[in-house]
Amino acid sequence: MVSPDNFQLPEQLSTGAAEVDDLYMFVYWFSVIFTAVIVAVMLYCIVKFRRRPGVKAEPVGHNLVLELVWTFGPVIFIAILFHLGFKVYVHNAVAAENAMEIRVRGRQWLWEFEYPNGTRENNELTIPLNQPVKFILSSDDVIHSFYVPGARWKRDAVPGMYTNISFTPTKLGNMQVFCAEYCGTSHSGMLAMIHVVTPEDFQKHLDSADKAPEGKKPEEWGAELYKKNACNTCHSIDGSKMPGPTWKGLWGKTESLADGSTVVVDENYVKESILKPQAKIAAGFTTAQMPPFTLKDAQIDAIIAYMKTLK
Amino acid sequence: MGAATTTVPRAQAHHPDPNENYLKAERGIMSWIYTLDHKRIGVMYLVSVLLAFLIGGIFALAVRLELFSRGKTIMDADAYNRTFTLHGVVMVFLFIIPSVPAALGNFILPIQLGAKDVAFPRLNLMSYYIYVFGACFALYSMVNGAVDTGWTFYTPYSMRTTSAVIPMVLGAFIMGFSSILTGVNFIATVHKLRAPGQTWTKLPLFIWGLYATSIIQVLATPVLAITLLLLCLERFLGLGIFDPKLGGDPVLFQHFFWFYSHPAVYIMIVPGMAVVNEIIATFSRRAIVGYMFVAMSSLALALLGFLVWGHHLFVSGMSEYATMVFSALTFLVAIPSGVKVFNWVATLYKGSIRLESPMLYALSFIFLFTIGGLTGLFLGVLAIDVHLHDTYFVVAHFHYVMVGGTVMGFVGGLHYWWPKITGKLFNEGVAKVAWALVFIGFNVTFIAQFIMGSRGMPRRYYDYLPEYEIFHKVSTIGSWILGLGFLTMAVMFVASLIKGQKSTRNPWGSAALEWQTPTPPPLANFIKVPTITRGPYDYHLATEEELSEK
Numbered sequence: 037m038v039s040p041d042n043f044q045l046p047e048q049l050s051t052g053a054a055e056v057d058d059l060y061m062f063v064y065w066f067s068v069i070f071t072a073v074i075v076a077v078m079l080y081c082i083v084k085f086r087r088r089p090g091v092k093a094e095p096v097g098h099n100l101v102l103e104l105v106w107t108f109g110p111v112i113f114i115a116i117l118f119h120l121g122f123k124v125y126v127h128n129a130v131a132a133e134n135a136m137e138i139r140v141r142g143r144q145w146l147w148e149f150e151y152p153n154g155t156r157e158n159n160e161l162t163i164p165l166n167q168p169v170k171f172i173l174s175s176d177d178v179i180h181s182f183y184v185p186g187a188r189w190k191r192d193a194v195p196g197m198y199t200n201i202s203f204t205p206t207k208l209g210n211m212q213v214f215c216a217e218y219c220g221t222s223h224s225g226m227l228a229m230i231h232v233v234t235p236e237d238f239q240k241h242l243d244s245a246d247k248a249p250e251g252k253k254p255e256e257w258g259a260e261l262y263k264k265n266a267c268n269t270c271h272s273i274d275g276s277k278m279p280g281p282t283w284k285g286l287w288g289k290t291e292s293l294a295d296g297s298t299v300v301v302d303e304n305y306v307k308e309s310i311l312k313p314q315a316k317i318a319a320g321f322t323t324a325q326m327p328p329f330t331l332k333d334a335q336i337d338a339i340i341a342y343m344k345t346l347k
Numbered sequence: 348m349g350a351a352t353t354t355v356p357r358a359q360a361h362h363p364d365p366n367e368n369y370l371k372a373e374r375g376i377m378s379w380i381y382t383l384d385h386k387r388i389g390v391m392y393l394v395s396v397l398l399a400f401l402i403g404g405i406f407a408l409a410v411r412l413e414l415f416s417r418g419k420t421i422m423d424a425d426a427y428n429r430t431f432t433l434h435g436v437v438m439v440f441l442f443i444i445p446s447v448p449a450a451l452g453n454f455i456l457p458i459q460l461g462a463k464d465v466a467f468p469r470l471n472l473m474s475y476y477i478y479v480f481g482a483c484f485a486l487y488s489m490v491n492g493a494v495d496t497g498w499t500f501y502t503p504y505s506m507r508t509t510s511a512v513i514p515m516v517l518g519a520f521i522m523g524f525s526s527i528l529t530g531v532n533f534i535a536t537v538h539k540l541r542a543p544g545q546t547w548t549k550l551p552l553f554i555w556g557l558y559a560t561s562i563i564q565v566l567a568t569p570v571l572a573i574t575l576l577l578l579c580l581e582r583f584l585g586l587g588i589f590d591p592k593l594g595g596d597p598v599l600f601q602h603f604f605w606f607y608s609h610p611a612v613y614i615m616i617v618p619g620m621a622v623v624n625e626i627i628a629t630f631s632r633r634a635i636v637g638y639m640f641v642a643m644s645s646l647a648l649a650l651l652g653f654l655v656w657g658h659h660l661f662v663s664g665m666s667e668y669a670t671m672v673f674s675a676l677t678f679l680v681a682i683p684s685g686v687k688v689f690n691w692v693a694t695l696y697k698g699s700i701r702l703e704s705p706m707l708y709a710l711s712f713i714f715l716f717t718i719g720g721l722t723g724l725f726l727g728v729l730a731i732d733v734h735l736h737d738t739y740f741v742v743a744h745f746h747y748v749m750v751g752g753t754v755m756g757f758v759g760g761l762h763y764w765w766p767k768i769t770g771k772l773f774n775e776g777v778a779k780v781a782w783a784l785v786f787i788g789f790n791v792t793f794i795a796q797f798i799m800g801s802r803g804m805p806r807r808y809y810d811y812l813p814e815y816e817i818f819h820k821v822s823t824i825g826s827w828i829l830g831l832g833f834l835t836m837a838v839m840f841v842a843s844l845i846k847g848q849k850s851t852r853n854p855w856g857s858a859a860l861e862w863q864t865p866t867p868p869p870l871a872n873f874i875k876v877p878t879i880t881r882g883p884y885d886y887h888l889a890t891e892e893e894l895s896e897k
Contacts, residue, residue, distance in 0.1 A: 044801045056730050060801070063728060067721035074692060074717055078710060081695035082702065085631075093633040093699040095887040103637045106689045107682065114678040114724075121728030122671055128730065129667065178504040179597055181662065181737060185803030188734040192663045194598060195503060196591025199664040212812070216737040216805045218497050220504060221424050224808035277423075 049186030049211050049232070050203040052128040056188040059120055128189065131202035132168035140173045142180030142193035143327040145222035146266035147213060155242060156330050158265040159228040163205060164238040170202040176327055180226065181217035190216050205232040221279055222269035248338060258342025261335055270326065273346050280326060281318045287343045292319045306343065307336050365871035370770070372870040383468035386868065388475050389454030390768065393761075395478065396450050399441035404833065406434035411792075411826040414819045417810060424809040428495040429510065431807060435498030440519050441482055443749060444611065446757045447618030448564075449474070449529050452557045454768060456533060458861040458868060459551045461542025461877045466535035474528035477521060484518030487511075497807060499608070500575075502589035502600040506582055513579050520575040523568045526614070530564030533557055544879035551859060551883040552628075552641055556621020559645035563610045563617075563652055571607035574600070598663050605656035613652035615749055617645055619756025620687055620716075623709045626763050627691055629857040630706035631698030634884035637690040644683035651680050661732050670729060677727040684720045688713060703855065704778035708759025711786050715751025719744060722797070737807075740800025743793040750789060758785075758836070765840070766854050770867040771847030773839055781835040788828030795822040856896045858889040 044064070048054050085093075138161065139150035149161040163169050173182050173193040183190035187203040205211065215226035233241065248257045262268055262283075270280035281291070291305075292298050294317040299305055308315055313326035331339075363372040369386045379387060410431050413420045422430065457465055465471050488494060488511040496505040496512060505512050537550070537558050578600070580586045587593030589600040624635050635641055657665065657673030691713055700706070722744040726732045735741060766772055799818035804811060811819060853862040860883055864873050881888040 044798060046803050056734055059728060060725065060731050060734075063721075063725050063731065067718075067724065070721060071714075071717055074688065075714060077692050078695060078713065081692070081698070082700055082710070085695065085698050085700050087632075087699045087701045091699060093631060093886060094697040095885075096634040096636050096694075103640055103690075107640060107686050110681055110685050114681050114727075117724065117728055118675050118678050121730050121732075122674060124730035125670070125733065126667070128733075178507065179501060179663075183737070183803075183805060185734070188730075190662050190733060190736060194591075194664045196597070197664060212803070214803070214805045218428075218501070218504070218807040220495070220508065221428065223428075224424070224805075224810040227812075 046185045047207075048188075049207050049209075050184075050188075050205050052124075052203060053186065053188045055124045055127070059124055062120075063117070128203070129201075131170040131200070132204065135168040135170035135202055136163070137170050137172060138163070140171045140182060140193065142173065142175040142177075142182065142215065142219075142226075144177050144220055144325070145215070145226040145269040146327075147180075147182070147215075147226065147228040148330075149228075151242060153242060158329070160231065160264055161228065162231045162233055162238055162241040164235040165205060165208055165232055167235070168202060168204045170200055173199045173201070177325070178219050179217045180215045180219050183214040183216035184211055184230070185214070186211040192217055205230070208232050208234070222266075225266065225269040247334065254338045254341035255345050256342075257335075258338035258340070261331075261339055262342060265329060265331070267339075279321070281321060283343055283346050285347060287340075287346070293317060294319050294322050303340055306340055310336060310339070363870055366869045366874055368770070368865070368867045369870045370867055381472075383464070383472055384870065385453050385457050385465045385468065385471060386768075386872075388471050389450055389452070391475055392445060392453060392478070393450040393768075395475075395482070396442050396446045399437055399482070400446075403434055403437035403442055404830065406430050406437060408826055408830055410434055411823040413809070414811070415823040416820075417813065417816060425495060427809045428807075429493040432494050432497050433489060436485065436494065436515060436519070439498055439611075439615075440522050441485065443615050443753055444522075444526055445478060445529070446753070447622060447760065448533070448557055448560055448614075449478070449525070451622065451757070451760045451764060452533065452618065453529070455764060455861055456554060456557055457536060457540070458864065458872050459554055459859070459883070460536065460540055461545050461860060461873065461879060462536060462540035463871050463873075464540075465532045466539055467532050470528050471532055474525040474532070477528070478525035481518045481521030481523075481525065484514050484521060488515035488518060499604060500578060500600075501604075502578070502581070502595075502597045503591065505578065506590050513582060516575045516579055520572055520579075523572050523575075526564045527568045530561035530568075533561040534565065542877050542879055546879075548639070549879055549882045550642075552624035552635055552638070552645075553621045555642040556617050556624070556645045559649040560614055560617045560621075562646075563614050563649050567607045567610035567614070567653070570603065571611075574603040574607065577603075598660070598665065601660055601663055602656065605659045606653075609656040609659065610649075610652040612745070612748070613648050615753045616716075617648055619712065619753035620645070622756040622760035622763070623691065623712045625859065626705045626709040626759050627694055628884040629763070629855050629859065630701050630703060630709070631694055632856075632858075632886045633694055633698040634882065634886070635690060636693040637686070638882075638884075640686050641690050644686040647683040648680070651676070651683070655680060658727065658732070661729065662736050674727060674729045674732075678724075681720065681724065681727075684716075688717055688720075703762075704775060704782055705759045705763035705855075707779065707782045707786075708755050708762065711782070712752060712755040712759065715747055715755060715789070719747030719751055722747065734803075735800060737805055738800040739796040739804045739806055742806050743796035743800060746793050746796075751793075761840075763855070764861075765843070766850035767861060767866050767868070769844060769847070770850055771843050772850045772854060773843035773847055777835065777839040777842075781832050781839060784828055784832030784835060786832075788825050788830070788832050791825030792822050792829055793825070795819075795825065851897055853894070853896055856894045858886050858894060859883040863893060 045057055141148040146158050148156060148158050150156045173191060175193040175195045180193040181190050182193055189201050189203055191199045191201045209232055211230040213228035213230060215223060270278050272278045272282045273284055275282050275284040286301050289301050290298050291301055299316055310329050310331055313328055369384055413422055413427050491511045493510060494512055494515045495508055495510045577588050581589055587595045589595040589597055591597060628635050655677045657669055658677045661670050726735060795818045799815050804815045850866050852866050
């Protein structure tokens, strides 16, 4: 993510990023020069006009012309700045005609992506290179903000309305996604990764969404899914306290529920808890709200296999 | 308060001597609790805001310490979220808003006008007790699980969180009234209680700044009151104004909130600028260049402050037309800000400059506020703001304005008027060391944040990616230097109280009116009512005797 040629800005990974960066550097150098001039004049005055016995300060005269020049002169500059900023903004805000639409749902604390064919994935998205993408954002609970530094773009995901952002990825590799609007406990864990791949690999990815990766045992895939689906933002694996029950020693345990009954943690209970989290709530965890997850059976099996290893 | 009852507590049989030093005119704890003297109220405010600054500062250091390394350093995510929220709430509502106006302003403004007191001394005392009452609610919230919403209380998160939102919001709601009363009092005082000859064009620029601030306080704070009240009702009764589940609109809350809170940042910065005028004039022995332009730029900031709240919502889902309008209006703020910086620098030119500690703070203000203002340009440019919004760049930008601006102004004013308030001098050498630590520590802390922000580090993050670690480490180390600077300053002021030399009437050799009356000022501020014949900065018209430092 580090930009090789610019210390201040991340790598440019989309069309439009370069325009924003040029504008940034323009304002940056203006600011540096302006500050340097102000500081230089101040230091000159401090040295040159330091208090000396017998030398008095010169009374202030009136120089209306100078005063008006530096009051209203900057107006021209800021008008130009506004114009450039708005032009680039509008240019980047409008999605291309042929953009692929991806639905994005923000939840405490994960990003759910839905491809045009209905396949869903949490916290990971694969898109083809040089293909314009339009993200349709919404939120299921509180306000989140979908932020892709590599594309220099963000937009809030607001409950009760749709917003969108769009860009065209220009480099193979990964684009980091942050949540930029504070949304509670695991705000800083609400990260996602966009993988930019060749069109062939993209097609392959769509076809293999519900199969275990080549040469991986189910529990290894489960461990991956645990992170990928952001289970780790609420469920620990070492017994430490988090918004949801820890998975350590959970499998096969008799869990007491909030309504006073008990249940044995088995395949059915785990599956139900993933698909319909609010059906049975463990005692002491009534305040946190787990959203429903749409996982394929193979994925749930892998997660169960992983749970079994957490003794 | 009713009819014409006597205001002096009955325990007192005698009337205090109006020409006696205000600290000695009456004695005992009750004489402070019941005091109607603006100077004592100013001192009580000063003690309170400094206490709040200490608490807010401890929270800030805790936030930075947690971010020193990745993962858990000293606390878990929930504790961290509460800590940064409390840092914001305490610093904004308990410290920075009342800092210059209520503490320094209460003490200095009536004296600079040549008045005996403010227009409504009882309201003045009431405003202090309202402030304390509101602060108690905030403290109650802190010991009851605190708040984890950020100081902005954005809905719908603030509807759902289980933390103690209502007491904290009520605390902010109550403290707002204290702010309004201070504003009303200053406006009336400036209009009605000027000494003979103290015309509008002879007013010190400190007063112009506080006058502009008071207008914002009176007009904007009620909006916050209504917003916070709606928030409480929503949480308590499920009213459905902001929560989309009930048919409300969460973005509406942001509009309401920033309709107050953007003007509020001018409630914070304009008084800081006001103090800087006084210091620069005194230590350059020269009138501020373009007096009327500087005075009017304060009013311009007060007016523009009401028109730019939308720039906090550029990525909130607001319409594109609205973002365009608010971006354009935001740039206008650069004009009055520029006017002030240019005129201050022009004042130094051909002055007679002495670098005492208050002047060091005033000059730091110019430098840091310039950076704070220029980084505001980045955020005003729409395309760049979309990238920088809600990152550490914004955090660094507003700390450059609020700490590099307001706090530097406040601390500079505290050094400048310290002898006037306490009657004692402080150790100038230690003061300079403290200034150097504060200046260096501040820049190290926040320059690191500019860089990680422009590289994409979001704000309010408990944890971060490895690539940002170095910047967080540098920033945290900077916070220790900054903390050490303020600690040194605190020790110096306490030492001054205990064993400081007695101050002369006019230790800085200033031509301003507040330095012409004895130090500390008598209870009635002046031995006899002054008649103003020259402006506060007319060094070429002041007599040798007036400027004497002996």
